[in-house]
Amino acid sequence: xxxxxxxxxxxxxxxxxxxxxxxxxxxxxxxxxxxxxxxxxxxxxxxxxxxxxxxxxxxxxxxxxxxxxxxxxxxxxxxxxxxxxxxxxxxxxxxxxxxxxxxxxxxxxxxxxxxxxxxxxxxxxxxxxxxxxxxxxxxxxxxxxxxxxxxxxxxxxxxxxxxxxxxxxxxx
Numbered sequence: 001x002x003x004x005x006x007x008x009x010x011x012x013x014x015x016x017x018x019x020x021x022x023x024x025x026x027x028x029x030x031x032x033x034x035x036x037x038x039x040x041x042x043x044x045x046x047x048x049x050x051x052x053x054x055x056x057x058x059x060x061x062x063x064x065x066x067x068x069x070x071x072x073x074x075x076x077x078x079x080x081x082x083x084x085x086x087x088x089x090x091x092x093x094x095x096x097x098x099x100x101x102x103x104x105x106x107x108x109x110x111x112x113x114x115x116x117x118x119x120x121x122x123x124x125x126x127x128x129x130x131x132x133x134x135x136x137x138x139x140x141x142x143x144x145x146x147x148x149x150x151x152x153x154x155x156x157x158x159x160x161x162x163x164x165x166x167x168x169x170x171x172x
Contacts, residue, residue: 006031006068009114011100018071025056028102028110031068035158036079036118037170038064038091044138045170046122048087050156051134056105059134062156066115079118087136088127091120097166103157115158117166141170 006024008017009032024031038046046064050057065086069078079093095118102112128136139147148155148163162170 004068005071006033007071008032011114013098013114021068022055025109025111028104028112030100030112030114032075032116033066033068033111033113034075034079034082034116034118035062035066035162036064036083036093036120038083038087038120038122040121040123040138042138042140044140045144046087046126047137047139047144048128048133049135051130051132054132056107056109056111057156060156061154062159063162065132066158075116075118079116079120083120086129086132088129089122089124091122093118093120096170099161099166101158101161103161111157113158115162117162117170119170141167 003020005018006021007015008019008029010016019029047061048064049061050059052058065083067082069075075095076093080090084090095116098114098116100114104110126136145163148160
């Protein structure tokens with residue numbers, strides 16, 4: 001099976017090429033990504049704990065799901081696909097904003113992404129994919145914000161950036 005490709009982009013989110021995902025993370029090349037935030041009727045956000053065997057940030061808490069768009073796939077299509085693959089449910093999604101971040105990891109890999117923030121609604125319990133997700137929980141936004149300040153080491157870099165700089169885009 002061929003390794004998944006990521007879409008290389010410039011700072012204007014214009015496609016400039018494709019590269020295998022692992023190589024893009026080894027070289028720290030800017031590529032397109034998305035982060036999905038799912039809320040329930042109590043306005044709590046669903047968080048996921050990344051699977052313990054992930055090649056970077058294993059066991060850390062993050063937004064409901066995140067990944068990379070495939071070539072020819074819209075951001076909303078990619079978000080719906082990955083939400084189902086990781087969390088086992090489907091939701092209508094809306095794109096709120098996007099931003100660029102760069103985060104090096106201890107294992108030598110670097111996330112350098114133009115990340116699109118998607119939000120949606122869901123009631124109930126997900127059917128998590130254990131290959132991707134170790135655990136999940138609902139949390140109030142203010143509780144998450146406080147916990148990031150108290151326990152920053154248990155959250156992924158992109159999740160902390162979103163909460164620090166793009167909090168207002170999560171309010172639904």
